[in-house]
Amino acid sequence: MRAANLITAAILAAAGVLVVVDAVRLGTGWGTDGPQSGFFPFWLAVLLIGCCLAIAAQAVRLTLPVPFVTRKALGPVLAVLGPAAGFVVLTQAIGLYVASALYMGFYMRWIGRHSWAAIVAVAIGFPVATFFVFEKWFLVPMPKGPLETWLGY
Amino acid sequence: MGFENLLLGFQVALQPHNLMVAVVGIALGTVIGVLPGLGGANGVAILLPLTFTMPPTSAIILLTSLYWGALFGGAITSILFNIPGEPWSVATTFDGFPMARRGEGGQALTAAFTSSFVGALFSVVLITLFAPLLAEVALKFGPPEFFAIQLLTFSSFIGLGGGNPIKSLVSILLGFILASVGLDIVTGALRLTFGVTELMKGFDFIVAVIGLFGIGEILLTMEEGLSFKGASARINPRVVWETWKTLPRYWRTFVRGSMIGFWMGFKPGGATPASFMSYAFAKRFSRHPERFGKGEIEGVVAPETAAHAAGVAAILPMITLGIPGSPTAAVMLGGLIIWGLQPGPMLFKERPDFVWGLIASMYTGNVIGVVMVLLFVPIFAAILRIPFGMLTPLIVAVCAIGAYSVHSSMIDIWYMLGFGVIGYVFKKLDYPLAPLVLALVLGDLAENALRQSLIMSQGSLLIFLNRPISGAITAVALFFFFLPALSLGRRRLKAPPAPAASHPDHTP
Amino acid sequence: MRPTRGHLAWLITALTLWALLPPAAHAAWEPTKPIELVIPAGTGGGADQMARLIAGIAEKHKLSPRPIIVVNKAGGAGAEGFLYVKGKKGDAHTIIITLSNLFTTPLHTGVPFSWKDLTPITRMALDQFILWVNAETPYKTAKEYLAAVKEKGGTMKMAGTGSAQEDQIITILLEQSQGVKFIYVPFKGGGEVCVNLVGNHVDSTVNNPIECVSHWKAGRVRPLAVFDTARIPDADWKDIPTIKEAIGADINYLMLRGIFGTPDMPKEAVEWYQGFLKKVYDSPEFKEYLSRGALKPSWLTGSDYVSWLQGAEQLHKDLMTKGGLLKK
Structure with missing residues (x-):
């Protein structure tokens, strides 16, 4: 806890120095x-x-002797x-739709251990639904990549 | 004025065609409100070109209904996932999310929707009765009065939370600093951008909130190794009725929230500060302030009532003065001009059918809206039953979409991730997040109003005290600023500061 | 879809398309995906309104085979939007609507872009500026008002939109030509400016006509002079004198409402946009919009547009140098 508090304070203070500069x-x-x-x-800075x-x-004076995060808890967070x-x-590289499909598929398999059927349904269904809602319906463009270019978007 | 005008309005609003339009608008609006980032303003802007082929009255009913839907919908993700769908539902997360974690998502949603409706109704009645008069009051609010209001919002909130006062101060300072990044409109200079293009647009409040609250919360939840407890909740269609039975006892909160909301709403940028202020007052006047932040239903009622009251009131200056009371109203204002109407004081005389149709549709739209969202409460609450391994990536993806759609900017997705980590670290180290968010949303508005006032007075701070309205508000604000010092000892005895890492404690 | 197979499919399609391309190139260019119309300003302002009107007219009359997506990028006084379009070199599906910040933002903030980075497509309209006072004040003419400003010795407040932008430029021109001094109070948007005038929080404004017209008709504000060489011809507006008639000074300023494309936008695409925008420009809805807002219809393309832009840039440079608004 102590180290985390010190590091955070140091980072914030450094940001403060940048702002002061x-x-x-500006005057x-x-x-x-x-x-x-x-x-x-x-x-403010x-x-x-x-x-x-x-x-x-x-x-430095008074900190509870508990760690900021236990090794056991760090795993799930990461x-x-x-x-x-x-x-x-x-998303930056290949657009949001494909990236979200890959991300969801990966996460659901790796963490969730869902069945492949569920994975395919969600990982394909979500981006397709999003695509129609945003790109077609609301006309809000999302980051796109080669696949969308190929499809003419 | 008078009831024949309102009757004329209802004849327009109750036409089957216009009722249909309202239903479609509410449904779309709720979806837009649920998606963080895609706020009411975006939704209205997106549909605006499509309304071009409709008669103006139907068009405005569609857009306002969409707006009501967004106001209702903003609460849904706040309560279920701690992700405010709209800026004005940030305060709803403080107690709504702890309730959902306890398995009381249905109750929280019912309370939120009902409060929204009550707030809306209050505002519409006032608009019906006093629209032109209220417009005159709104005109009395120049920059000094506006600054005084921001000061009051902030001071009502300050000193409410327990915890480490220095860390609360850091949160506030950080919020104000982040708010000042970008263009300084008073001098036209770029501040704190260090020549980086991406920083020029500053940090958007909603992106910060999605990260701090949404992503941060997921990280914390994962660390504790538990999934949302919603799965164990009994989802009963009767939850609506049962919650209603408990609500009348909060009538004071309803009245206070409606008044704060209405009063704040008819100046630009009102709904979000109003929701915070209403929450702060509810906690101050409550007999159990220590319950706030841990899942007190009154903590949901207060901000939602005020937010919706303010949202409705924001329409008023748009039609009577031609100035928008909210970003959404700003887009609608553009719509009026495109449809061939000139917003402003003459609209009541030139197009009574339009104005009164709009006002009548505020009644019909909100009634339709509250019925629709309440019907779906059990379904919304059931979303929490989705297994965690599926819900997490869904939430992250929705957050990313939300963050991107605010400015169509990739960098905002990175900011979201960064704010998520900050949210996680801050929460663990007992830095409160609510003051940061409040400072971020108020910082820009407050600084502009302050500096405009000082330009007007040529540097003299007396301008805030010399003018009657701003003088009165400033006095109240200063009273609240010094109140914590007076009642500090008493409060300490009652509620000892929460220990670090007490994570479900959302006390601001 | 596995990445390798997707890649293969993509490659095959690309090759097929390439094979099909030559005959298609002879036909006139048409948008093949949604067109992004960037607004370097916030929602609800003048540029935003015009952009959404264009999108609406295109939708209503089916003028474009693909929808027009309107995107606001207002950061840094519009710099965000300009830099975004500047970065999309050669893209045929991105256009931007501009206002005076095309000139003022780079001059004042030093952000590295210029209109020369973009491909000029067309000028749609020019927006007028009018000197307004509150109707409760005794000033019936600009002369009376400016005399009062002089007498009060620099305590009268002039409100405008933003800082170091068109409203402040006009204010400074007025100050310099008349030897008076205003307290300039910047606000975020034109509507807000006019309402502060109605509420008597400031003494005068230099709003665009559309921002104040409703308050004028309601008898709350009074127009004193138009900052142009000729009066506004529309019936409602033609009684307002020009600034020259009112005080004998030549202070003329018009704001560009034009459309630009990305750097190096293909010529065929530019031609398509010109044809498309001409249809929008000729539509009754657009005409009505211009006349209601007292905007000057000003269709201009090609080299005439470019030379007009050069003149306008020089003008802004001169005005801002005179006003001391250049980046230090």
Whole structure:
């Protein structure tokens, strides 16, 4: 827990520093017509950095001796996060419809251990339904890849 | 004004053709409301070109019905999956989702839909009776008044949660910082974009919420190794009736929510702050504030009543002033012009059939809407019976679609994933998420209003106190800001801060 | 479908299509998939309305074999939309509707794009600007109003849409030509600007006609002058003097409502869009829309359009240099 608290505080403080840098570029003063562009980001970030220091101090002084995440619990979390990240990468490469079919098929087989019939029904049915709802019906384009190009979309 | 006008309106709205249009609109709207990201504004914008061939009255009934549907539908995924389908249903997740986890999804949905309906009805009645008068009141709200309202929303919420005050402050600060990314409309300068094109449009509130709440929740649930408990819930068609029997005791919350919603709704951007404010007040005035965030039905009633009341009220400035009270109303406003109508004060005189048909359709549309969604409550609740191995990828895919459709932008799907991880880490480390979300949604509006006011006053903060309306609201807001300091000791004794990693606690 | 087989099928189809291509190329180009119409502004504004009107007219009169999908990309004062289209080099199914931010956004924010990156298709209309005051004020003419502004010594408030965009440019031109000073208050949208005038939160605005027309007819605001060389010919508007008639100054500004294609869009596609948009432009619905909003019908294509764009860009550069609005 302590390490996680310290790391999070450090990351947030670093983000705060970035904000301060850009805010200084924009001007942090209070002109005749009110605050300049950088005024609010600057003070927000300064406060943020201050809070992060306080949190770090707290974390060092008093932290429950429980780990942030147990090794046993980390597995399932990564089992969701990993495929989800893979899904996003695939979406970028080959479009959302094909990517979601592959993702769902993979996940349902690997984690859910569903029957192949169920897998095929959902993994094909969902993207097809989505395609009709969004692409045809609502005219909202989703990211597309070679398959859709081939189909003329 | 008067009842012959309303009767004229009902003659239009009750034509079988227009009733059909309303049913179609509600059904589409509910679907749109359910899909996160594809909000009412998108839905209306998408259908707008299709309404071009319809008579204006039918067209506006279709679009407003779609809007009601989206208002109803926004609650569904909030309650079932902790994913707010619409910005104004974020506050509904605080208690709705814990209820669903306890197996009370049906009750939560019934409460949400019923509250929406009550809020809507309240607003429509006020619109029917006082539309032109209310338009005059709306005109009195300039930037200083608008800022005062944002301040009040924020202050009513502040000091409500337990937990670590420094971490709450970090959440608030982070929310405001994220809100300031992108174009600063007051100076036209790009802020915090570091020359990156993708950052220019800033962080959309709904994308952040999908990630923080939706994806974050899945990660937490997986870690605890449990699936949703919805599967064990008894899904009984009588759940609607049984829930109704318990609702009248919250009449104060209904009244308060409706008033807050209506009042906030007729200024732009009202529904979301209204839902937060109503939730905050319900908790403040409750005899059991400690139950909030753990599945208190009143915590569902309050934000939903206010959100729908505000959503309906947002139509008012559109027809009477030609300014939209919400993004959805902004698109409808464009629709009016395309159909050959000029929105604004003259519309009541030039096209009474249209205006009163629209107002009458607010009654019919909401009645049809509440009946339709209530009929489906058992089915919605049964969604939770889907096995987890199938539900998880479905939710992730729907979230991705939602995040993408906000701006048709791939980067938003990445943001969603990033916010999911942030949501997970923050929740584990006891950083509250609600203040972050509230700051993100209010930050932009509040900063613009503040700076517009200061330009008007040439830098003097007294502008907020000199003007009667903003002075009064600011005074109340300041009172709430200092209230926590006064009642801190008492509150501490009553409800000790929740320990870290008490995950189902959604206390903001 | 297994990836290998899908790939094979795709390859075969691609080859077949390639074999079929040459005769098809002789026929006129037609869209083969939905057309994406990008709006570099938010929903509900002037550009958004026109884009959705175009999509609606196309739908109603079946002018396009494929549907038109309207997409808002408003980030960074429109930079998001422009950069998106700029990145779709050679794409024949993406077009963008532009407003003045085509010129002002790169000049003010330094975002790297220019209209020269895009393929000009056509100019549809030009939007007028009018100086408005609240009807309760005693100012009947622009002259009276500006005299009052001068007398009050820089305490009168002018509201407009956005910062370093057309409304502020006009305000600065007015200030410089008349030796007066306004407090310029930027708002997010034109409708909001006019309502703040009706509510007496500001003293004047430079709204587009359509943003204020309803309040005018309801007797809440008063138009004082049109920022153009000639009066608006429509019956409702023709009594409003030009700014030259009113105060003797040449402050003329019109806002582009034009359509552009992606960089290097194929010539055949550009021609198809021109034909398509001409049909939209000639439709009674579009004509009615223009006249109601007092927009100037301004169909212009080809090299005339390009040279007009060059002039307009130079004009914005000059105006923004004078107003001190260029990126520092």
